[in-house]
Amino acid sequence: KAGVTQTPRYLIKTRGQQVTLSCSPISGHRSVSWYQQTPGQGLQFLFEYFSETQRNKGNFPGRFSGRQFSNSRSEMNVSTLELGDSALYLCASSLKVGMNTEAFFGQGTRLTVV
Amino acid sequence: AQSVTQLGSHVSVSEGALVLLRCNYSSSVPPYLFWYVQYPNQGLQLLLKYTSAATLVKGINGFEAEFKKSETSFHLTKPSAHMSDAAEYFCAVTHNAGNMLTFGGGTRLMVKP
Numbered sequence: 001k002a003g004v005t006q007t008p009r010y011l012i013k014t015r016g017q018q019v020t021l022s023c024s025p026i027s028g029h030r031s032v033s034w035y036q037q038t039p040g041q042g043l044q045f046l047f048e049y050f051s052e053t054q055r056n057k058g059n060f061p062g063r064f065s066g067r068q069f070s071n072s073r074s075e076m077n078v079s080t081l082e083l084g085d086s087a088l089y090l091c092a093s094s095l096k097v098g099m100n101t102e103a104f105f106g107q108g109t110r111l112t113v114v
Numbered sequence: 115a116q117s118v119t120q121l122g123s124h125v126s127v128s129e130g131a132l133v134l135l136r137c138n139y140s141s142s143v144p145p146y147l148f149w150y151v152q153y154p155n156q157g158l159q160l161l162l163k164y165t166s167a168a169t170l171v172k173g174i175n176g177f178e179a180e181f182k183k184s185e186t187s188f189h190l191t192k193p194s195a196h197m198s199d200a201a202e203y204f205c206a207v208t209h210n211a212g213n214m215l216t217f218g219g220g221t222r223l224m225v226k227p
Contacts, residue, residue: 004157031213043204043217056214090157094213100146100165101213105157 002027004093004106012112018079021109025072025093032074033103034066037088046089049074050097078111086113116141118188118205120218128226133192135221137179137205140186147188148206148215149179158204164188175199200225 005024013019025032034046045058049068066076072093078085088110092103121136139145146165150158162173169181179190190203205218 033213033215035215035217042219043215045214045216048214050213058214092158092213092215097213100163100208102160102163103158103213103215105150105159107155107157110155 004091004104006091006106006109008109009107010110012114013081014114015081015083017081018077019081019111020075020077021089021111023074023091023093023106025074025091026104029093029095029104030072031094031097031101032068032072033092033094034074034076035090035092036060037090037108038086043090046076055097081113083113085111087111116145116207117216118147118207118218120205120221122221123219124222124224126224126226127195129197130194133190133195133199133223135190135203135223137188137190137218138186139188139207141207146208147181148208149173149177149190150204150206152202152204161190161203195225197225197227199223
């Protein structure tokens, strides 16, 4: 069974540009969450989607947006990139929604903003 | 709001020694708690989870954690450290009825030969 696939693995962008990251969850999983990981702030929650609906959103500016498609694949977009957006972006998929539901993480996309 | 605190950003042990990584939680309702491990340039892998079924939870790779309500703790232990255990470990708690995880700051475990 294939795991969570995130593409691309590495990305270098210039300040002011926009970027789109992709996440394909485990087959059959309908919940996708996104996290940002930085040395300074640690792991921070960005969004959670279930059946194409955003269920929760973290405390990030409106430049960060996401969506989920009918096949459960998800994308997140960051517009007007800032140096501080450099981070490892992790996607997690879950079979369903529930407090004790296991989240399976992808290997992440390493974004560097120069 | 629910949160977790990991005491000690770096822990160093000798190979074969006891591993103890500390996690304390703050929650107004019974929490669901998790321990994840992250190897360099990798995503997170679930080690174990507490879901109120049993206070002592056994996970993968010989790790276990004990939920202590009186101490609001969920410390991770392993009797004998192996070189391959060197990684960063995260304690996390879920919120409300969703899958949103709040993570502690992480503890980097170093294992000396």
